[in-house]
Amino acid sequence: MQEEPFSILLPNGKLRDGQKAPPIKPEELMRLYRVILLNRRVDERMTKLQRQGRIGFYVGSMGEEASIIGAAFALEAKDWVIPCYRELGAALLRGFSLFELCCQLFGNSQDTLHGRQMPNHYASSELRFGSISSPVGNQIPHATGLGLAARLRGTGDVALTFFGDGATSTGDFHVALNFAGVYKAQTIFLCRNNQWAISVPSTAQTASESLAIKAQGYGIKGVRVDGNDVFAVYAVTREAADRARQGEGPTLIEAVTYRLGPHTTSDDPRLYRDDAEVESWKGKDPLSRFRSYLLNAGHLTEEIDTDLEKEIKNEIDTALSKAEKIGPPTIDTMFEDVLDEMPWHLDEQLEELRCVLEPEVAEQKT
Amino acid sequence: MQEEPFSILLPNGKLRDGQKAPPIKPEELMRLYRVILLNRRVDERMTKLQRQGRIGFYVGSMGEEASIIGAAFALEAKDWVIPCYRELGAALLRGFSLFELCCQLFGNSQDTLHGRQMPNHYASSELRFGSISSPVGNQIPHATGLGLAARLRGTGDVALTFFGDGATSTGDFHVALNFAGVYKAQTIFLCRNNQWAISVPSTAQTASESLAIKAQGYGIKGVRVDGNDVFAVYAVTREAADRARQGEGPTLIEAVTYRLGPHTTSDDPRLYRDDAEVESWKGKDPLSRFRSYLLNAGHLTEEIDTDLEKEIKNEIDTALSKAEKIGPPTIDTMFEDVLDEMPWHLDEQLEELRCVLEPEVAEQKT
Amino acid sequence: MPTMNIIQAVNSALRVEMQSDDMVVILGEDVGQFGGVFRATQGLFKEFGPSRVFDTPLAENGIIGSAIGMALHGMRPVPEIQFVDFIYPAFDQIVNEAAKMRYRSGGQYTCPMVIRAPCGGGIKGGHYHSQSPEAYFIHTAGLKVVMPSNPYDAKGLLIASIRDNNPVIFLEPKQLYRAARGEVPEGEYTVELGKASRVREGTDITIVTYGASVHEALEAAKEADEEDQISTEIIDLRTLLPYDLDAILESVKKTGRVVIVHEAPKTCGFGAEISAALGERALLYLQAPILRVTGFDTPFPYTFEQEYLPNKTRVRKALRDVMDF
Amino acid sequence: MPTMNIIQAVNSALRVEMQSDDMVVILGEDVGQFGGVFRATQGLFKEFGPSRVFDTPLAENGIIGSAIGMALHGMRPVPEIQFVDFIYPAFDQIVNEAAKMRYRSGGQYTCPMVIRAPCGGGIKGGHYHSQSPEAYFIHTAGLKVVMPSNPYDAKGLLIASIRDNNPVIFLEPKQLYRAARGEVPEGEYTVELGKASRVREGTDITIVTYGASVHEALEAAKEADEEDQISTEIIDLRTLLPYDLDAILESVKKTGRVVIVHEAPKTCGFGAEISAALGERALLYLQAPILRVTGFDTPFPYTFEQEYLPNKTRVRKALRDVMDF
Numbered sequence A, B: 001m002q003e004e005p006f007s008i009l010l011p012n013g014k015l016r017d018g019q020k021a022p023p024i025k026p027e028e029l030m031r032l033y034r035v036i037l038l039n040r041r042v043d044e045r046m047t048k049l050q051r052q053g054r055i056g057f058y059v060g061s062m063g064e065e066a067s068i069i070g071a072a073f074a075l076e077a078k079d080w081v082i083p084c085y086r087e088l089g090a091a092l093l094r095g096f097s098l099f100e101l102c103c104q105l106f107g108n109s110q111d112t113l114h115g116r117q118m119p120n121h122y123a124s125s126e127l128r129f130g131s132i133s134s135p136v137g138n139q140i141p142h143a144t145g146l147g148l149a150a151r152l153r154g155t156g157d158v159a160l161t162f163f164g165d166g167a168t169s170t171g172d173f174h175v176a177l178n179f180a181g182v183y184k185a186q187t188i189f190l191c192r193n194n195q196w197a198i199s200v201p202s203t204a205q206t207a208s209e210s211l212a213i214k215a216q217g218y219g220i221k222g223v224r225v226d227g228n229d230v231f232a233v234y235a236v237t238r239e240a241a242d243r244a245r246q247g248e249g250p251t252l253i254e255a256v257t258y259r260l261g262p263h264t265t266s267d268d269p270r271l272y273r274d275d276a277e278v279e280s281w282k283g284k285d286p287l288s289r290f291r292s293y294l295l296n297a298g299h300l301t302e303e304i305d306t307d308l309e310k311e312i313k314n315e316i317d318t319a320l321s322k323a324e325k326i327g328p329p330t331i332d333t334m335f336e337d338v339l340d341e342m343p344w345h346l347d348e349q350l351e352e353l354r355c356v357l358e359p360e361v362a363e364q365k366t
Numbered sequence C, D: 001m002p003t004m005n006i007i008q009a010v011n012s013a014l015r016v017e018m019q020s021d022d023m024v025v026i027l028g029e030d031v032g033q034f035g036g037v038f039r040a041t042q043g044l045f046k047e048f049g050p051s052r053v054f055d056t057p058l059a060e061n062g063i064i065g066s067a068i069g070m071a072l073h074g075m076r077p078v079p080e081i082q083f084v085d086f087i088y089p090a091f092d093q094i095v096n097e098a099a100k101m102r103y104r105s106g107g108q109y110t111c112p113m114v115i116r117a118p119c120g121g122g123i124k125g126g127h128y129h130s131q132s133p134e135a136y137f138i139h140t141a142g143l144k145v146v147m148p149s150n151p152y153d154a155k156g157l158l159i160a161s162i163r164d165n166n167p168v169i170f171l172e173p174k175q176l177y178r179a180a181r182g183e184v185p186e187g188e189y190t191v192e193l194g195k196a197s198r199v200r201e202g203t204d205i206t207i208v209t210y211g212a213s214v215h216e217a218l219e220a221a222k223e224a225d226e227e228d229q230i231s232t233e234i235i236d237l238r239t240l241l242p243y244d245l246d247a248i249l250e251s252v253k254k255t256g257r258v259v260i261v262h263e264a265p266k267t268c269g270f271g272a273e274i275s276a277a278l279g280e281r282a283l284l285y286l287q288a289p290i291l292r293v294t295g296f297d298t299p300f301p302y303t304f305e306q307e308y309l310p311n312k313t314r315v316r317k318a319l320r321d322v323m324d325f
């Protein structure tokens, strides 16, 4: 039987008896709320966009915002976020602009990745937000290395990495946590247990009592937390960050949450799970839960909320329309950054392609 | 702090208070003793041979015989042994002949592997003893697959795989145990914790309390046992085999033992560990421990033991001298068994080589 | 005969083999009740049950590693890797274990299995849903490597692969899954491994290709014929290892000109081997350099996917270049 | 100048770079206090301490995966893979992560690191202590691949690799570790990546080779000269990607005959790329087919190791064959 996840906020937004809200300033609470709301609205909008065929692909995080943004909120600016592919909220919290996001989704000439990657695979070194790659679990050892480097260099930063329940089955998860345990890497491993790995339920992913218990195999701390409770996620992550920073070792956090939406826009979850299950989890929605808390606490009013929604809608509209107008990158970007300098064979291949794309180039050659 | 390893026989060969010897017939006890002794003597002899340059390489198991042979002794003939590279004892127990061993060490024409593999990488499908390969950990998922196939096919066999403490760090260990837990594979995972992975102590291999505790991450049973106590190893393996056979799931056994010799004949352990440590473990030697038990119990006498030693020496001498006289395989064996039938490009390459090795072949061609 | 697309042909091959051989089992991520993200195993869970078709935890080395164990036990696993781009965690199990098992055990142990994986570009999949890594496996002794270009071959080659006693890497060009349709027999039949098919006859140039590129080659050949009266022969290799050198040589000795087309990156791609092998054996027949039209030596890009792929236009240019040489 | 063998040259390169750059760290199995199973890191633990040189748990994906993270943090890890035969558990981290990091992040993130690994045969290591997998990495966009053949190059290339801003696969022919000796400067110097060296001048045939095979080629060339008055030029590539095509072309245009020698298996080996590249560019200069003398397409064997390796005798035969063509 599993240990109960730690929680502070009840699904109705009230504080659990004996628990109090973490010491966060009202304006900070509102910043947190705004990002959660923004994340939700961006997901809804981009999913529509994909349906309309205006972008090719999108990954949302509906239902998991608290476990993502609450954790990132516990970090300092010098800390690292090493994401899976569902952590837009963490990027937004750190200041990732909607315009940069949109350019990446369109893969246009303003995309900092030069249209090289699939939608949703953005990166921002400026924000110490890692480079998203699709293979599940691959980022986890990177976070171990970052947390180890921080320890070796005494730079005082920590690395927080996100991954799903499915990722705990990978070899990379195992080696990352084992190395981190041995080296006391300044790393926090946050597993979003959203109950599903595409069509595979987390109960079919492993026979272990919980995911948090896997920490014992690595001699590190493991905690289960209600992933839909932004206060609880913030609190346990904050504690994990403090421990990591003080050299007390890494922590594995299992955030118990639920993927309310499809795996990605390519997925149709009705083929493998009951609406009933989804409905029951909607009752635990992290956004409405936090919203109720803020209303009760008087930090938020319906008026402010309505304005906020308007503001966010405009923000999204502006970023989208601006980004959608921008054309594709120049063809040479396809050959750059393979190595730091373009080697002769890529020079040659670029020329070869130019001759095909721009017949006049071919002319000059003959 | 670690759970105490289960044990029955004290280092001095006496039974621990409250423990009794497992119900094994005297002649069976003697068979067990003979194989342990044989394993020890073969290791000593082959190590000498390697020093004399008569074989290229050898891997011994001095000090670990009980954890290997005791475990294999708990199996039925239809069960599988999927070895690492240190389980000669398990093969000998199953009837692997010294002659076959020697032919493999020499890589001669009678070697069932046709001299393809390094010394010590033998295999015997007849004995359901797996094909040894060097990469650490690779065999572990194979045992999961065998144990899963046994369950799916209802064939009633189990698979016992051996690996070292270092192997627990590999991704293959993780996926093998996780799959086995999910499928209740009929598999036994026996980790020889011999304290060292070449020069790396098991304490630097992982920060977990023990290796047995890693079982919790997979929802399977984990036990620690005194690996130098052949009765204890037999007992826990027997129980694990029964559980596996009855579909109650896999077991991870941590056999706490010690590598008394070098990692392989290429290694010099004095460069990384103290003689004192080695000496202290010699006091727990599984062979003398079992020997004392048998003497006390009256199953063995000094006379019988002396005869046994003679017998074994002769056996080794005979196998060796017979095998050493045999020449290398024919060159075409180098190109066979890559695929079930030799493809055109290997035919061609064999011809090419023949022309170089046997100039007269070349003649005929021109 | 019914018409099928490649997904249906693959599904049909799996069903036929599972019906005729109880030892054939399917495992992989999402392949069970869900039927696979490309629906290749759709309906098989229902028909054969959870002991013949089952989901695995998310670990490719676990999938292939346990498939090897199942094969050692006498079963014929057909593991699916969801996208071949994710096969690398299993690379060690494939290269160091499956590929060497027969050889290193002197034939005592074998692991017949078919590792199915969607490959190649065309679906805007970027770096990690578009790769063509066949050269890694062709360079690895002990494996067979297969890539069909149409539904008929897909079914016949897959059945042949499942019956084959070697580990087979079976790569399915995902952009053709639904695009390529054709007549496919309901029941069982095989397309022999190691035999190429001449999908177009011609006298001036030989195009050696496989997978999705076969279709680009066909279009380019048609244009070249209509616009420049160049007569192009096209060899669809189908099996990449062991590949059908005789079929290529026979054609090249006739045409004297060769263009090789594949999606995988150029440097050390399979095209290099074909070119080198012809250079060794047919130098005096060559009237022009052997050209390669391939993916570029970059990760597979998103926005410029069409520019990256060896499309009709690039093949056309190569055809012109070898004729004008 | 002191004489060193390759192990000493590698050790010296590591020491020099660790002294001049605090960000250079070494990690791997047994590389710490023990100094590595081949003693390449001997003395470095003592000199630089456990935060610069440390042992890892037994997991190659852990070694490379954390090295990537350390590189992202600004360090310059030099991970050692004990034998390159054991690099495959890290194949995914190398191919899908390290190789693509710069490209996929638009240059925002890079992971400069040098993955050192002993490679090749000659020590009776069988399947798993003898492999030459360079083609896998040459085929992977985003990596540089280096293989020295002598102590001077080993040190200069390793220093250049550590200072390079890309992930470098640095393969060390283990059979030369102690066999190859030569003069090596004490201090720092670099041998530029991407530049081949002409280790022998000649006019009849060009041998293109690298690593341990350079020495077989030299002996074969000497014999061919003495016994058949064949004048052979030898190009030691040193860097396999990006490789020095100009140096090869210059030589081939002079000699018109080419023999390529490497230990790796033939099919889809690096020799195929060189042959194909020359076929594309130098067809009209070729007076004979380009021959490849390589390891065979089998796992690396134990008893027949010497027969498997592309030794002097086989190179000699190829030299005769191209002359007699």
Ligand SMILES: Cc1ncc(C[n+]2csc(CCOP(=O)(O)OP(=O)(O)O)c2C)c(N)n1
Residues within 6 Å of the ligand: A086, A134, A135, A136, A163, A164, A165, A166, A167, A168, A192, A194, A196, A197, A198, A259, A263, C029, C058, C060, C082, C086, C089
């Ligand atoms: C190594 C690898 N194997 C397979 C896939 C295909 N795939 C993409 S996401 C996914 C499920 C991941 O589930 P989980 O780790 O729980 O993360 P979630 O999507 O639920 O957030 C799979 C199988 C992949 N991307 N990488």
Ligand SMILES: Cc1ncc(C[n+]2csc(CCOP(=O)(O)OP(=O)(O)O)c2C)c(N)n1
Residues within 6 Å of the ligand: B086, B134, B135, B136, B163, B164, B165, B166, B167, B168, B192, B194, B196, B197, B198, B259, B263, D029, D058, D060, D082, D086, D089
């Ligand atoms: C994947 C892999 N990495 C490295 C090696 C080199 N190596 C051979 S044995 C060994 C140590 C193994 O230690 P352990 O698992 O404890 O087994 P033991 O030798 O102690 O029985 C190492 C690092 C290898 N064979 N395979």
Ligand SMILES: [Mg+2]
Residues within 6 Å of the ligand: A164, A165, A166, A192, A193, A194, A195, A196, A197, A198
């Ligand atoms: Mg999930």
Ligand SMILES: [Mg+2]
Residues within 6 Å of the ligand: B164, B165, B166, B192, B193, B194, B195, B196, B197, B198
């Ligand atoms: Mg050990």
